[in-house]
Amino acid sequence: MSQVKKDKPLASNRKARHDYEILETLEAGIALTGTEIKSVRQGKMNLQDGYISFYGGQAWLKAAHISPYEQGNIFNHDPVRDRKLLLHKREILKWDQELRQKGLTAVPLKVYLVRGRAKLLIGLARGKNKYDKRQSLKQDQAKRDIDRAMKDRY
Template sequence: MAKKKKTSPGTLAVNRKARHDFNIESTIEAGIVLKGTEIKSIRRGSANLKDSYAQVKKGEIWLQNMHIAPYEEGNQFNHDPRRSRKLLLHQREINKIGEQTREVGYSIVPLKLYLKRGNCKVLLGIARGKKKYDKRQALKEKAMKRDVDRALKARY
């Protein structure tokens, strides 16, 4: 059985698919605006970053398509699971990201959702999409590294 990868204690969700589909060129940390029961649901581990992305609209940056399951103990004021969520960044950072993503092929992809001093943060990556042959090459390199590690472990 495969070992589960260790994550840091504050990490709540990781977008593993992003590193496979994109070349991450730079990262930036952003706060996230949440409603009532969303933070409780996130702390439970009910957040999913798969297929989510961020985009700049009218000088603000919004996280789209991130799924946060409704809080079970919540009442009728529970949130919509896939609503757009505003990200908190300084205006100069938003402008910088906007300039970088205006180039063809660049996207803003959330990589990790975590807690920092009790606040929920998102690690965003400025990413360029990989071609199919790049993905195959990355899988080959990963397999070769795994084989080398196995051989060294068996030897010592």
């Protein structure tokens, strides 16, 4: 199997990695309308408030904002409508079961293109406590300091 080239992220949810501990990730397709995909390709998507919901045997991306396409006129879409995620049935059932049992949540992490199609990386996450967030910030700062010292040294 050959590697599929993934383009740079069009939108990312950096706050999710700060607020949550990501346990597992999964790539899902997104069912978009014509003007939505054009806006996503321009990078006009915001995942900050978005979350993933499972019901009716389907996965949905909720509260993610895609700005209306400038040349879209009457064909434009509702910016915060629910968008269906394209996953295999067994993946939906597995994640739905894990979310119900363990008190976890599913959050959108980033959107990117693969062969011209929009893909969403979703993460199975557990919320961090305040002290966990502080610990993460300390570790990140220590890593930056070490990298900076090594850069100056060589």
